[in-house]
Amino acid sequence: MQKVLITGAAGFLGSHLCDRFIKEGFYVIAMDNLITGDLKNLEHLFKLETFEFYNHDVSKFVHVPGKLDYILHFASPASPIDYLKIPIQTLKVGSLGTHNLLGLAKEKKARILIASTSEVYGDPLVHPQTEDYYGNVNTIGPRGVYDEAKRFQESITMAYHTYHGLETRIVRIFNTYGPRMRLNDGRVVPAFIGQALRGEDLTVFGEGLQTRSFCYVDDLVEGIYRLLFSDYVYPVNIGNPDEITIKDFAKEIIKLTGTKQKIIYKDLPTNDPLQRQPDISKAKEIIGWEPKFDRNKGMKRTLDYFKEFSEEELKKSEHRDFSKK
Numbered sequence: 001m002q003k004v005l006i007t008g009a010a011g012f013l014g015s016h017l018c019d020r021f022i023k024e025g026f027y028v029i030a031m032d033n034l035i036t037g038d039l040k041n042l043e044h045l046f047k048l049e050t051f052e053f054y055n056h057d058v059s060k061f062v063h064v065p066g067k068l069d070y071i072l073h074f075a076s077p078a079s080p081i082d083y084l085k086i087p088i089q090t091l092k093v094g095s096l097g098t099h100n101l102l103g104l105a106k107e108k109k110a111r112i113l114i115a116s117t118s119e120v121y122g123d124p125l126v127h128p129q130t131e132d133y134y135g136n137v138n139t140i141g142p143r144g145v146y147d148e149a150k151r152f153q154e155s156i157t158m159a160y161h162t163y164h165g166l167e168t169r170i171v172r173i174f175n176t177y178g179p180r181m182r183l184n185d186g187r188v189v190p191a192f193i194g195q196a197l198r199g200e201d202l203t204v205f206g207e208g209l210q211t212r213s214f215c216y217v218d219d220l221v222e223g224i225y226r227l228l229f230s231d232y233v234y235p236v237n238i239g240n241p242d243e244i245t246i247k248d249f250a251k252e253i254i255k256l257t258g259t260k261q262k263i264i265y266k267d268l269p270t271n272d273p274l275q276r277q278p279d280i281s282k283a284k285e286i287i288g289w290e291p292k293f294d295r296n297k298g299m300k301r302t303l304d305y306f307k308e309f310s311e312e313e314l315k316k317s318e319h320r321d322f323s324k325k
Contacts, residue, residue, distance in 0.1 A: 001050070003027045003067060005110075007058050007101065008074035010037025012180045013115070013173075013217065017072060018045060020221050026050070029064060032075065033057040035089065036082050041180050058097035059089070068108040070228065073101050074115045076149070080269070081186030087145040094149025095156075102160045102168075111167035113228045114157045116235060118174040118276055119147045128243075128277040131172065131235050142270050154235060161233055169227050174239025174278045178217030178298065179305035188212060189299075192250055193306050196257040206268030208247025213277045215240035216298030219291040226287040239278035240291040256299055 004021050008014040009030030014037065021028050022045060030042060031054045045051040056062065058075050076093050077083040083090040098114065105112040121129045122137035137147045154170055161168040177189040184194070195202050215238070223238035244252075250263050283289045 001025065001027045002069040003029060004070040004072065005029045005031060005064055005068055005104075006072045006074065007031045007097070008037065008076060008115075009053070010034055010039055010041050011074065011078070012041070012178075012182070013176065013220070014074045015041035015180055016178070016217050016221050017074065017224065018042060018051070020225060022048065022051060024225075026070075028052075029054065029068075031056050031058065031062075035086065036077050036182070036185075038182070057093075058100055059092040060100070062100045062104050064104065064108075068104070068110045071101055071105050071110050071112040072115070072224070072228070073098060073112065076115070077146070078117070079182075079185040079187050080143070080146075081184075083146040084142055090145045091149050094153045098153045098156055102157065102166065105168075106160065106164055106166055111169070111228070112157075113169040113171060113224065114153055116150050116154050116170050116172045117146075118172055118237070118239065118278065119143070119273075120151050120154065120172065121273075122147060123273045124275060127275050128241060128279040129237065130279040131237055131282055158233075168233055169230070170233075170235040171224055171227055172235050172237045172278075173220065174215060174237065175212045175276065176215050176217055176220045176239070178302055180217075181302070183306060183309060188246065188249065189214065189302065190306070192253040193257070193303060196253055196259045196261060197306060197309070199259065199261070201262045201264045202250045202253065203266055204246055204250055204263050205266050205272065208250065208263070208265065209245050210268075210272060210274045211243045211245050211276060212249070213240050213243045214249075214295055214298070215291055216293035216295075216301075219293050223283060223287065223289045226289050227283075230287050232282075232286045236282050236286065237278040237280055238283055238289070239280065240295075241278055241280055242291075242295060243275075243277040244295075252295070252299070256296075256303060
């Protein structure tokens with residue numbers, strides 16, 4: 001049985017990846033320091049003999065006994081609320097954490113896939129964003145701690161590939177949504193759904209003309225899985241190119257939830273990207289991937305998940321400042 005280490009495993013994407021690799025017959029070693037992750041996302045796996053969990057910060061030395069075939073590095077705060085609150089940890093997990101895991105992959109002769117992000121493009125001057133676009137990033141702005149952590153992550157990963165011959169893969173993830181997102185993490189999907197379920201007006205920043213492209217989590221996991229087992233070592237965009245303005249998306253949420261809230265407007269956060277749309281030509285060509293879920297179907301599934309939250313859980317998130325990613 002092949003073994004895979006998944007970091008950030010108790011988070012939104014990490015937990016879905018654990019499910020997928022268990023389903024595919026792998027022995028899964030999950031690792032998370034739970035700074036933003038939640039063990040509830042993994043509790044259904046603890047009874048399995050092919051699953052184990054390590055509570056560990058990958059920014060510190062990482063040791064996994066025995067053989068290891070694959071590593072998926074998904075440990076990182078991924079929402080503005082988190083990485084603005086813990087900027088040093090965000091930089092460390094992208095730099096020290098990535099270095100530690102690349103070293104582990106080298107020791108174990110394992111293939112490693114690094115989770116990068118569309119944030120490496122910053123506030124893009126090219127639209128849609130292709131993998132050969134270098135980006136427009138403010139290194140010292142409030143979002144720089146996340147953007148630059150991911151850009152460094154890509155650089156050191158390619159250095160390990162070219163210098164040590166390590167088998168590496170890099171996925172650039174665009175906005176993703178689905179069950180197990182944290183209601184209060186500040187990203188646009190749970191922010192809008194949470195406000196709608198609490199009966200609040202929906203908060204849009206700026207004029208709401210900035211765009212996002214939302215990919216359902218099942219589609220994303222499929223793309224990541226295919227990329228891991230491909231022969232392509234350079235970054236690949238994985239996301240849904242179906243672009244929508246934030247204002248129109250807020251209207252969709254109001255219609256979906258059947259609520260009658262208004263849309264209210266606040267100042268646009270610093271360096272908030274005005275356009276975000278992936279060019280997925282490489283994903284189509286190299287791994288034969290494109291998203292299958294339309295936004296309406298995916299959002300219904302996501303809404304059903306959040307409807308299970310108690311009133312107390314909904315109220316816990318209402319004081320948060322929802323800066324949109």
